[in-house]
Amino acid sequence: MKLRIKFRKFGSLRFIGHLDVMRFFQKAIRRAGIDVKYTTGFSPHQVMSFAAPLGVGLTSNGEYMDIEVNSMGSCQDVMERLNQACVPGIEVISVKVLPEKAGNAMASVAAASYTVRFRKGREPAADMAAVLPGFLAKEHIMVTKETKKGSREVDLRPGIYQLEWRDNAFTMLVDASSGGNIKPVQIIEALLAGCGEGLQENALLITREEVYSHMETEELPHLVPLDEIGFVQ
Amino acid sequence: MNDHLALSDDILMKIEKPERYIGHEVNSVVKDKDQVKVRFAMCFPDVYEIGMSHLGIQILYDMFNTMEDVWCERVYSPWLDLDAIMRRERIPLFALESQDPVKAFDFLGITIQYEMCYTNILQVLDLAQIPLTAEERGEDCPIVIGGGPCTYNPEPLADFFDIFYIGEGETQYRNLIDLYERCREERTGREEFLRRAAKLPGMYVPRFYEVNYNRDGTIQSFAPVEEGIPAVIRKEIEMNVTDTYYPMKPIVPFIKITQDRVVLEIQRGCIRGCRFCQAGQLYRPVRERDAERLKQYALEMLRNTGHEEISLSSLSSSDYSRLPELIDFLIEECRRQHVNISLPSLRIDAFSLDVMSKVQDVKKSSLTFAPEAGSQRLRNVINKGLTEEAILKGSALAFEGGWTRVKLYFMLGLPTETPEDIRGIAELSNKIASVFFETVPKEKRVNGRVQIVASTSFFVPKPFTPFQWAAQCTKEEFLDKAYQTRTAISEQLNQKSIKYNWHEADASVMEGVLARGDRRLSEVIRRVYEKGSFYDAWSEYYDNGRWLETIEECGLSVNFYTHRERPVDEILPWDFIDCGVTKEFLVREWEKARREETSENCKLKCQGCGAARFGGGICFEPRVN
Numbered sequence: 001m002k003l004r005i006k007f008r009k010f011g012s013l014r015f016i017g018h019l020d021v022m023r024f025f026q027k028a029i030r031r032a033g034i035d036v037k038y039t040t041g042f043s044p045h046q047v048m049s050f051a052a053p054l055g056v057g058l059t060s061n062g063e064y065m066d067i068e069v070n071s072m073g074s075c076q077d078v079m080e081r082l083n084q085a086c087v088p089g090i091e092v093i094s095v096k097v098l099p100e101k102a103g104n105a106m107a108s109v110a111a112a113s114y115t116v117r118f119r120k121g122r123e124p125a126a127d128m129a130a131v132l133p134g135f136l137a138k139e140h141i142m143v144t145k146e147t148k149k150g151s152r153e154v155d156l157r158p159g160i161y162q163l164e165w166r167d168n169a170f171t172m173l174v175d176a177s178s179g180g181n182i183k184p185v186q187i188i189e190a191l192l193a194g195c196g197e198g199l200q201e202n203a204l205l206i207t208r209e210e211v212y213s214h215m216e217t218e219e220l221p222h223l224v225p226l227d228e229i230g231f232v233q
Numbered sequence: 234m235n236d237h238l239a240l241s242d243d244i245l246m247k248i249e250k251p252e253r254y255i256g257h258e259v260n261s262v263v264k265d266k267d268q269v270k271v272r273f274a275m276c277f278p279d280v281y282e283i284g285m286s287h288l289g290i291q292i293l294y295d296m297f298n299t300m301e302d303v304w305c306e307r308v309y310s311p312w313l314d315l316d317a318i319m320r321r322e323r324i325p326l327f328a329l330e331s332q333d334p335v336k337a338f339d340f341l342g343i344t345i346q347y348e349m350c351y352t353n354i355l356q357v358l359d360l361a362q363i364p365l366t367a368e369e370r371g372e373d374c375p376i377v378i379g380g381g382p383c384t385y386n387p388e389p390l391a392d393f394f395d396i397f398y399i400g401e402g403e404t405q406y407r408n409l410i411d412l413y414e415r416c417r418e419e420r421t422g423r424e425e426f427l428r429r430a431a432k433l434p435g436m437y438v439p440r441f442y443e444v445n446y447n448r449d450g451t452i453q454s455f456a457p458v459e460e461g462i463p464a465v466i467r468k469e470i471e472m473n474v475t476d477t478y479y480p481m482k483p484i485v486p487f488i489k490i491t492q493d494r495v496v497l498e499i500q501r502g503c504i505r506g507c508r509f510c511q512a513g514q515l516y517r518p519v520r521e522r523d524a525e526r527l528k529q530y531a532l533e534m535l536r537n538t539g540h541e542e543i544s545l546s547s548l549s550s551s552d553y554s555r556l557p558e559l560i561d562f563l564i565e566e567c568r569r570q571h572v573n574i575s576l577p578s579l580r581i582d583a584f585s586l587d588v589m590s591k592v593q594d595v596k597k598s599s600l601t602f603a604p605e606a607g608s609q610r611l612r613n614v615i616n617k618g619l620t621e622e623a624i625l626k627g628s629a630l631a632f633e634g635g636w637t638r639v640k641l642y643f644m645l646g647l648p649t650e651t652p653e654d655i656r657g658i659a660e661l662s663n664k665i666a667s668v669f670f671e672t673v674p675k676e677k678r679v680n681g682r683v684q685i686v687a688s689t690s691f692f693v694p695k696p697f698t699p700f701q702w703a704a705q706c707t708k709e710e711f712l713d714k715a716y717q718t719r720t721a722i723s724e725q726l727n728q729k730s731i732k733y734n735w736h737e738a739d740a741s742v743m744e745g746v747l748a749r750g751d752r753r754l755s756e757v758i759r760r761v762y763e764k765g766s767f768y769d770a771w772s773e774y775y776d777n778g779r780w781l782e783t784i785e786e787c788g789l790s791v792n793f794y795t796h797r798e799r800p801v802d803e804i805l806p807w808d809f810i811d812c813g814v815t816k817e818f819l820v821r822e823w824e825k826a827r828r829e830e831t832s833e834n835c836k837l838k839c840q841g842c843g844a845a846r847f848g849g850g851i852c853f854e855p856r857v858n
Contacts, residue, residue, distance in 0.1 A: 027538065027539030
């Protein structure tokens, strides 16, 4: 049976890297006494898949991992056990059973939403509300992306599905698929570059709010949170 | 939840592995600081991943935190990137749990596990903004107390510590904390607390002792300067290792550390009496933990940590009397729970090979022997009871079982070593390779060959061993011996199957200076640190030239401490410590070594080492004959 687990990551634990969050859950699942499925072979490991890695320093209200279990009580029971095995800063907020044919968390990711604020004292001079419409009206937003193989030009515009400035914060919904993943910092940098400003070092406070997948049955692209695919048992 | 961190986001985003500094790990203990009377910062002066892997600290952390009036937190050496930032921005070193500055604590306990961490001790004090020397510390400074194996010769560090706790931590800390609380109520002041502490068993307070030197640099006298301060300090020892503290809920770090597993200490001490080995003398007598209790601990610790591996810890696991029973239990349980078992320090025989084939992938793992010396003659000198016959027989069994990789550990520079002994290293490696070709038919050879890795380290004489009087080799002699080994290996028939590794010689010489040094070295350590050295245990940061130059500046000599055979009647810097083993026994063993005579292990025959006075352990069990 496959379970989709949604959790928050906040507070001091924003400094825990992605691989260490995986290690954390491997051990937490064992502490929680969950009957998790193991691969066979000489060094068996838990069947586990994470949706999208979260960068160090970011907090999140919508992280996902899938695990496979041999047996379980209710979803509520799994959630309570896991939370007892967690530390403050990681909190499981939903556990759902996935349909047999559902793709794994990693493969399902299509988009992510973020809230982005400026740190105190590192706000830009320009008025964000004033410059945003012009930015969004552009047909192309070309930025240089540094990769291991060198740098290349990419267009951010098609991957920005939604971008608003309200109460001194950006909310955005952007492409998070493996081919076109956009980081919030890229957008803010491009926006500030348009006003002739640079982004100060470590200026952004970023929270990932949700991770979405395409609902495949719909004819039109339709984004749904990853945990809408499962059901509570 | 305490979300206050000592370091700003800007710093944490800039440095490597910020997880080293934020606390919050599973099973770390957070108390209300207003509800405790004593705050104890427990430090391992090396990087987090190393320090967190140390069992002793986990035991003491657990012990202190079971005391209602004490909150014990952890401190490690910041890595070089953070170190530079903390110095630049004057950020005081903090404890992980509360993130509060260490300088506000009542105690700073430092475990001293190896000589090359001495400069890191100064780094920790310096970053904590605590004066480096005990003399400079005022009433508001924490009491700096040292423990661990290096405190069996604490003299090179004498200037930096208020107290050294000699021996096992389980026994006297409660009394020390009580004394501290009483002195605080009575407002006696720091000096008086230390004076009273010096009268507790196991406590060495260097300021109450004076050393005089002869003109040749040797010690003329060592004595307390006040009435009532003990002249000899006997080590503390926990005789009931079954019913004492053990951390049922060890901390589970976020990052992968060196010892990323449950560790089960099955016994303390070692029956073997290898003459080069300090641990084998310091932790006498052997005391076993009850097997039933260990089984229960294993299950509970696995449940409380979620670790996927468990390891047995002891100096020589094969000598644990109920090992087969314990291992059978673990194999059964661990298979059910998908837990790996790692079994270090097993003697290679039919039993251990059978066990290892059950718990590890034979194709991927290697077999380890530690003959320590290349010839039987030299193995007799060092009392290493491992024969060539046993090694070759064990290898044959292993090759039949499918193993193809063998690791061999040797030491170079042992007392009485000759070129023949060195050649023995190459010849033994070669014979093991021959055994492979004789035992394993051609069609069964995976990849066609056997891989033998011979490694040598350089021998460093240590206090409280029969070799404490021995001369250590110079750097040139060491390197020449490594060269001889390499040449001899290249001349072997099976040389293509043998890989040879050796260590740097510089740090081994300096380790030798510090291991058998006296109080005058405090000045050297301080100056070397002030010139910029720390993380000396990390070869990439070790600056040998700086150490040599500073030793000379201080009017001291490397050869005085290392290259000189000491007469047995010389006053040694650590003579005021009584580790249980008598000097008469060590002299006897030193003489037997030079006659190439071996001594039987504790299980076969009591050698009268003196440890029986502790009234328990192996000394009072029936001999096996």
